Amino acid sequence: MPNNAPTIEAYRRVAPRGAVDFLLRLSEQVRGRRFLHVNSTRLGGGVAEILSRLVPIMNDLGIKTEWDVIDGDPEFFATTKAFHNALQGTGQVITEAMLHHYVEMNRAAATRLRLEGDLVMIHDPQPAPLIEARRTDGKWVWRCHIDLSAPQRRIWSFLRQWVVRYDAALFSLPAFAQRLPIPQFLVHPSIDPLSEKNRSLSRKDIQRSLDRLGIPTDKPILLQVSRFDRFKDPVGVINAYRVVRRYHDVRLVLAGGGATDDPEGALVLAEVREAAGRDPDIIVLDLPPDAHRQINALQRAAAIVIQKSTREGFGLTVAEAMWKGKPVIGGATGGITSQILYGVTGDTVNSVEGAAYRVRYLLSNPDLMRRMGEAGREHVRQNFLITRHLRDYLTILVHLTS
Amino acid sequence: MTDVSARTPFRFFGCIELREILGYRAWDERELMELLEQVPPGAVYYHTHSVFLRHHQVTGAYPNDFANWVASQVRDQVLGERLAIVDPFEFQDLERLREELVSTIDDHISTLHPVPRVVFGDPFFFVQSHVVSVPLGLSAPTLAEFARYLHDVDASSIYFHTLEARVRRGNRHGDFAQWVETALGLPALAEAIAHINPYLGGLERIRAEMLRLIQPVLSEATDAQ
Numbered sequence: 001m002p003n004n005a006p007t008i009e010a011y012r013r014v015a016p017r018g019a020v021d022f023l024l025r026l027s028e029q030v031r032g033r034r035f036l037h038v039n040s041t042r043l044g045g046g047v048a049e050i051l052s053r054l055v056p057i058m059n060d061l062g063i064k065t066e067w068d069v070i071d072g073d074p075e076f077f078a079t080t081k082a083f084h085n086a087l088q089g090t091g092q093v094i095t096e097a098m099l100h101h102y103v104e105m106n107r108a109a110a111t112r113l114r115l116e117g118d119l120v121m122i123h124d125p126q127p128a129p130l131i132e133a134r135r136t137d138g139k140w141v142w143r144c145h146i147d148l149s150a151p152q153r154r155i156w157s158f159l160r161q162w163v164v165r166y167d168a169a170l171f172s173l174p175a176f177a178q179r180l181p182i183p184q185f186l187v188h189p190s191i192d193p194l195s196e197k198n199r200s201l202s203r204k205d206i207q208r209s210l211d212r213l214g215i216p217t218d219k220p221i222l223l224q225v226s227r228f229d230r231f232k233d234p235v236g237v238i239n240a241y242r243v244v245r246r247y248h249d250v251r252l253v254l255a256g257g258g259a260t261d262d263p264e265g266a267l268v269l270a271e272v273r274e275a276a277g278r279d280p281d282i283i284v285l286d287l288p289p290d291a292h293r294q295i296n297a298l299q300r301a302a303a304i305v306i307q308k309s310t311r312e313g314f315g316l317t318v319a320e321a322m323w324k325g326k327p328v329i330g331g332a333t334g335g336i337t338s339q340i341l342y343g344v345t346g347d348t349v350n351s352v353e354g355a356a357y358r359v360r361y362l363l364s365n366p367d368l369m370r371r372m373g374e375a376g377r378e379h380v381r382q383n384f385l386i387t388r389h390l391r392d393y394l395t396i397l398v399h400l401t402s
Numbered sequence: 403m404t405d406v407s408a409r410t411p412f413r414f415f416g417c418i419e420l421r422e423i424l425g426y427r428a429w430d431e432r433e434l435m436e437l438l439e440q441v442p443p444g445a446v447y448y449h450t451h452s453v454f455l456r457h458h459q460v461t462g463a464y465p466n467d468f469a470n471w472v473a474s475q476v477r478d479q480v481l482g483e484r485l486a487i488v489d490p491f492e493f494q495d496l497e498r499l500r501e502e503l504v505s506t507i508d509d510h511i512s513t514l515h516p517v518p519r520v521v522f523g524d525p526f527f528f529v530q531s532h533v534v535s536v537p538l539g540l541s542a543p544t545l546a547e548f549a550r551y552l553h554d555v556d557a558s559s560i561y562f563h564t565l566e567a568r569v570r571r572g573n574r575h576g577d578f579a580q581w582v583e584t585a586l587g588l589p590a591l592a593e594a595i596a597h598i599n600p601y602l603g604g605l606e607r608i609r610a611e612m613l614r615l616i617q618p619v620l621s622e623a624t625d626a627q
Contacts, residue, residue, distance in 0.1 A: 018556030022416045026536045174527030177423040186421040186529060337524065342474070350522065382557075383456065395418045395534050 005056035006194055014193040015387040023390055027061035030397045034138070035065045036117035040080065040126035042069055044289060046189065046316070047123050047145055053192045053386055054393070061390075063397070066117070070109040070127040075101055080126045083159070086152035087125060088313070099158060103129055118401045121170075121393075128162045139400040142166045145189065147313040147334060148176040167400060172314050173335055185396065188338065190389035191319050191380070197292035198323055201300055209297030215283060220250045220303035222359060225295055225320075228256045228268040228286070231311040233331065235275045236352050238282060240308065243356035245281075248363045255285040255298055299324045304362055304369065308355050312336050319384040322346070322376030327369050329358045339384065345376035406545040406623050408585040412578075414540040414555055417562040419455050420532040421448070428526040430519030431472060431481060435507040438468070441528050443496040448531035450490050450499060451569055454604050455561050465601050466490070468503060468526075475523030481510045491599045496569065533566055545586055545623075549616045557605045564600055564608055578612065591619050 012020045035058060039047050051067050058065035072080070079098040086092040110133035120140045122130055131140055142163050148156070148171070156178070163169060168183045177184045191198055201209075210217060222241060226232040234254050241252040254272060269286060276282040287294060299305060305321035307330040314335030321328050322339070328346035330336035340346045347358040362369050382388070424445060428434040438446070449467035464470050464486035473482025484506050493499040511517050538559060542548035552560075563577035573580055575596035583592035598611045 016557070017554060018416070018559070021538065022418075022536065022556040022558065025416065025538050026418065029536070171423060174423045174529060175524065177425055177527075179425060184423040184425065186423050332523075391418050392420075395420050398534055399420050399532065 005060075006053055006192075007060045008057050010194060011057075011385075011387050014381070015385060016381050019387050019391075023061065023387060023394070026391065026394050026398070027063060030394060030401065031062035033063055033119070033397060033401060034117040035063050035393075035397060036115065036120045037065070037067045037123065038070060038113065038115070038120070038127050038130060039067075039123035040070050040072065040077075042067075049195075050190065050192070050386070050389070051123075053195065054390065057386075057390060058393070061394075063394075068113050070106065070130070071112070072105050072109075072126070076105040083125050083155055084146060086155040087159070088147050089150040089152065089311075091152065092155070094155060106130055107132070119397050122166075125159055128159055131162050131165045134165075139167045140165075141168045141170055141396065141400070143170045143187070144176065145172060145313075146176075147173075147311075148178060149173075149334075151178075168396070170396070173338060175334070187389070187392045187396075188335070188384065189314050189316055190384050190386045191316055191323060192386045193323060195292065197296050198320060199296070201293075201296055205293075206297045206300050209294050210301055213285060213294060213298070215253060215298070215301070216251070217301060219281075220248070220363065221253055221298075221301055222250055222304050222306060223253045223255065223298055223302035223321075224306045224308065225255045225298065225317045226307065226309070228265045228272060230268055231309055232256075233308045233310050234268070234272045236310075237306055237308050237355070238272070238275045239352045240306070240355035240359065241282065243353070244359045244363070247360050250303070250363070251281045251283065253283045253285065253298060253302070255287055255295065257287045257289055257291065295320075296324075299326065302326055304329060304359055306355065306359070307331065307336060308349070309333055309336060315339070316384075318346075319380050322373075323380045323384075325373035325377045327362055327372035328376065329355055329362075339379075341375070341379060345372055345379050405547070406586055406588065406619065408543055408545070408548075408581070409587075410581075410585045411541040411543040412548050412581045412585070414538045414542070414551055414559050415562050416536045416538050416556045416558040417455075417533050417566060418536065418558060419448075419452050420534060422530040422532060424528045424530055426528040428528075430517050431476060431478065431507055431511050431514075432517045434468065434472070434526055435504055435511070437526075437528060438500065438504055438507070442530055443500070444530040444532065445528050446496045446500045446503075447569060448529050450503075451565050452531045452533070452561075454565060454600060455558060471526045472518075475520050475526070476518045477521075477523075478518045481507065481518070484510060489599070489601055490569075491601050494574075533562075533570065535562060535566075545582075545588075545616060546620055549613060549620065552609060552612060552616075557609070560605045560608050564598075564605075588619065591615060 041048050055065050055067045079102045082092045082094050106129035110130050115133050116136050118138045121143050123143045170185050170187045171177050224237050299321050305326045305328045307318050309331040312334035318328050318330055318339040330340050330348050332348040332350050340348050349355045426437045428437050469482045469485035472478045488502050490499055540551045542551050567573040567577045579592045579596035582588050594615050598608050600608050
């Protein structure tokens with residue numbers, strides 16, 4: 001285990017009361033079993049981020065857990081990126097040659113990987129055809145992390161031929177489930193409270209990060225953290241801010257990334273900058289993918305966090321903000337509605353006007369903001385921390401392999 | 403503080419729920435009713451009881467998923483209120499609870515044309531619950547020890563010994579009340595515990611209420627020494 005790998009005991013001070021002892025007891029039922037995870041990358045993206053934390057903890061709990069990745073060339077990853085977009089409902093052109101290459105790369109990977117375990121969990125579409133290489137008695141589950149609520153039919157049908165051969169499929173929301181002849185289970189994603197993005201920061205650390213980012217703290221900060229993507233509606237957030245500005249002196253920070261390697265992201269970023277105009281109280285930050293501490297500091301410095309998406313997979317930035325004790329105003333879509341308890345931890349809205357009204361109302365009621373922040377942190381502690389994720393995976397292991 | 407010893411110790415179990423998505427979706431109140439008639443009992447259980455396993459405090463407007471959905475997604479506040487008042491605590495089994503919910507919806511929509519449906523919101527997704535029990539390795543031979551463990555135990559243990567015991571394992575008054583009566587010989591305390599309605603406050607309220615009820619019994623035992 002690497003030196004900086006988390007242990008289960010480290011979570012005792014942040015997890016819900018009794019949760020670590022519960023995990024220790026639950027793991028006794030499956031101690032010594034082999035659990036293999038396979039995805040397509042060790043670095044970057046939410047899946048790698050969560051596996052890099054889950055795998056050491058599972059080993060710490062006595063489950064022989066391994067994590068392998070499928071190799072691929074640029075053509076393979078271009079195809080799987082197109083798959084990803086098509087499965088999330090964006091029209092894509094995917095040729096027969098691309099599909100053929102995708103299958104061949106999986107077959108080649110299957111010869112290199114040791115695909116054995118009492119439970120083999122294959123993450124996302126990239127390695128889904130590895131099920132063809134199933135040889136042992138272990139159970140295989142397909143873990144889908146993406147929004148499958150409105151997939152492009154042709155691509156889903158193509159992928160489905162492998163999915164139906166698994167023993168079960170796991171989805172992040174009921175809306176993502178499909179018509180399948182295998183059991184489908186619900187597993188929400190989670191955040192790691194000890195990671196750089198979520199660990200506690202001193203006031204000095206927060207101030208230092210804000211200073212480096214050039215964010216003054218002389219007025220309340222409204223914050224949205226998300227990629228520069230039209231589905232996140234950053235221009236809608238600016239419009240809502242402009243309504244709020246009539247009543248409250250606030251500053252808006254839009255922090256995102258992904259604009260440098262994504263042509264559409266760069267376009268949206270340009271639109272956002274144009275919409276912001278010369279307003280000195282709108283700060284647009286294009287951050288690198290590893291700006292975890294900066295995002296942590298921004299979320300902790302914000303008065304209210306906004307996630308005004310019009311379409312969203314799960315939207316873990318909502319849980320991240322609630323963990324930092326912030327009320328969250330979110331678009332009424334996807335996983336946002338599963339995370340925000342309406343009127344308790346924040347509000348869900350359906351329009352620019354709705355977002356503006358809720359922000360204005362909260363700014364006028366600081367006690368309510370504080371109560372929502374506290375409720376949000378407890379809600380995340382119970383439902384969206386990595387300890388709950390571990391519980392779910394261990395339960396799948398118990399359920400399928402006992 | 404003196405204690406009350408038990409004939410047999412109380413063994414705490416926790417539990418975890420595996421949530422199976424059934425693939426049934428309701429877009430209007432008639433579909434909700436018809437699917438509610440068909441789904442396995444585990445789905446009735448999931449949407450009415452195990453909501454407490456997911457939210458240890460009652461946090462939504464109403465204490466069951468059906469009421470919350472019609473109120474927030476269909477925006478039919480009247481049916482939301484009528485479904486919210488159905489108290490699962492009053493029903494001996496899930497089938498009777500299902501009948502009550504179905505007849506409440508049926509009665510409501512029989513006078514409505516068209517039947518209210520989702521316009522902008524999300525459909526209702528039926529999910530089924532599989533509960534896996536886990537021994538916690540905590541064994542209380544006395545009431546004081548029991549209270550000490552109860553104070554810190556994972557909330558799923560409170561769920562398992564109250565709601566799961568009552569609804570799935572047929573223990574009408576729940577494991578806690580049964581143990582207090584049979585192993586400690588304290589029928590008055592047992593009755594008070596059995597009457598804590600979990601649907602009016604959630605698991606943390608049960609925990610707090612039980613600790614509040616136990617405290618004077620322990621003090622009384624001290625005074626009797």
